[in-house]
Amino acid sequence: MTFDVVVDISLRPGISDPEGATIERSCGALGFDGISGVAVGKTVRFALEATDEAAARAEVEDLCARFLTNPVIETAEVRFSETATAGAA
Amino acid sequence: MAPVVAVVRFPGTNCEFDTADVLADVGAEPRLVFHSEDHLEGVDAVVLPGGFAHGDYLRPGAIARFSPVMPAVTALAEAGRPVVGICNGFQVLCEAGLLPGALQKNAQLKFVCAPASLEVSAADTPLTRDLELGRHLSIPVNHFEGNYTADPATLTALRAQDRVVFRYVNNPNGSLDDIAGVCNEARNVVGLMPHPERASSELLGSSDGRVLMESLVAAATHSVPA
Numbered sequence: 001m002t003f004d005v006v007v008d009i010s011l012r013p014g015i016s017d018p019e020g021a022t023i024e025r026s027c028g029a030l031g032f033d034g035i036s037g038v039a040v041g042k043t044v045r046f047a048l049e050a051t052d053e054a055a056a057r058a059e060v061e062d063l064c065a066r067f068l069t070n071p072v073i074e075t076a077e078v079r080f081s082e083t084a085t086a087g088a089a
Numbered sequence: 090m091a092p093v094v095a096v097v098r099f100p101g102t103n104c105e106f107d108t109a110d111v112l113a114d115v116g117a118e119p120r121l122v123f124h125s126e127d128h129l130e131g132v133d134a135v136v137l138p139g140g141f142a143h144g145d146y147l148r149p150g151a152i153a154r155f156s157p158v159m160p161a162v163t164a165l166a167e168a169g170r171p172v173v174g175i176c177n178g179f180q181v182l183c184e185a186g187l188l189p190g191a192l193q194k195n196a197q198l199k200f201v202c203a204p205a206s207l208e209v210s211a212a213d214t215p216l217t218r219d220l221e222l223g224r225h226l227s228i229p230v231n232h233f234e235g236n237y238t239a240d241p242a243t244l245t246a247l248r249a250q251d252r253v254v255f256r257y258v259n260n261p262n263g264s265l266d267d268i269a270g271v272c273n274e275a276r277n278v279v280g281l282m283p284h285p286e287r288a289s290s291e292l293l294g295s296s297d298g299r300v301l302m303e304s305l306v307a308a309a310t311h312s313v314p315a
Contacts, residue, residue: 011193016236042253047122067155070148070184072191073238 003048003056003082007076009066010041015073044068045082056080091118092133092309097162097178099124099142099153104175108138111289112282115299117306124156134215134309135162137178139284140232149177149234150184158213159185171215171308172278176232179270179280188271188280189247191241192232196263200233204294205283206258207269208209214254214272215280215308216301226297228283230261230269235282237264237271247271255281277312 011017017039024038050056057080064076096109109119122129124142129135142153153159154239166172166187174182182188195201204227214224219227239247244265247253255270262282270281285298 015238016194016196018194022198067151068147068152070191072183072240073150073193 001050001052001056003050003053004081004083005046005048005056005060006079007044007060007064008041008079009044009069009076010039012073012075053080053082054084091116092306092312093118093120093121093129093131094305094309095120095129095132097122097124097135097137098156099156099181101144102138102140102177104177104258104284107220107286107289108136108175111286111299112136112306114247115303115306117223117302117309119288122158124153127157129161129314131143132165132170133312134304134305135165135173137162137172139176140176142177142181144179145234148180148184150180150182150266153177153181153183154170158159163187166273166278166291169275169277170312171305173216173305174278174280175284175286176230176235176282179282182278182280185305187278188273189243190237190265190271192234192237192282194234195232195236195261200229201261203229203261204288205261205269205279207255207283208258209254210256211251211254211272211276214276214279215305216270216281217254217304218308219304220301221233223235225258226255226288226301227295228282228285228288228298228301229295230283231287232262232282234265236262237266237268239265249267250274252276254279255283255311277308281311 165261285301288295288298
C-alpha cells in the first residue's frame, strides 16, 4: 500500500522562533491588526510504501524521532492518507 | 611524534582549512577527512569544524550526523579520544547524541558575528586542560543557531557534573545559563559555539583560541595508548 504522508514540524513552546516573531511584528506594520501567536514551522510531504497502516505509522514515528525532528526543540504532527490507486498516468 | 588530528569536512563545511592551519601551527598533524570516509585509523583526535554541513538543511547537523564518518567519530569518542565540535560541529555532535541539548535560533532574532568574552568553567577537558578555571578569553562567535537549550533535567545534570566548559560573559544569543560550550559525561567530547581557530594570532585580534588548540594537541598526545 502507498500512503501520502504529511509531517508538520513545529517548535516546542518556549523555543526561539525569530521568523514567527518577525512576521508577527510586520503584520501590524502592514495594517493587519489583531494577529498574535504567529508560529513558523515546516512541512515535509512524501509517499510511503508499507504493508499496512500500522507499519507505515511505526516507520514514520521512527523517522520523525531520529531524523525529521530534534525532540529537544521540535514536535511533529503526522497526517496519513492512502494514495488513490487510479489508472497509471 | 605529532598527534594526528582529523578535521572532518562535510559538504558545506568552511572552517576546515583555518582549523587545520592552527592545529599544524601548534604541533599536530592535521588530516582533512571527507565525510564519506567510514574509518579513522591512526587518528588520535577529531575536530568537527564550523560551516554549514549539508547546507544546514532540515536543521544544522541533522543530515551530517548520518554521514558515513560519524560511526567512526562515535567509536573514537567511546574509546576516550578527544572529539571537539566547533560551531556547526557542536550542532552536529548534539544532533548525533554525543553531546546533550540543542542549539536553537538566537533569541534576539539576529545572526551574530562578533568577538565574545568567555569564561572557562571547566578546566579538565581536552580543550581546557592548559587553562585556569575562571580565565576570560576573547574568541569570536559567528552563528544564527547558537542559543543553547536543554530540558531542566539535562541542565541540572550538566551543572551537577561540572560539564559546562565555557560560559559567555555577555550572553550574545540567549543561551541557557550563558552556556557557550559543554562536554559529555566522560569529558572527552567537547562542543562550543565560538571559533578558537579564528582567535589564533594577534593579527586576528586575539590569540586566546590558540591555547585551546594547544590543549587539544596535548590531550591528543596523552590519549595515545602507550
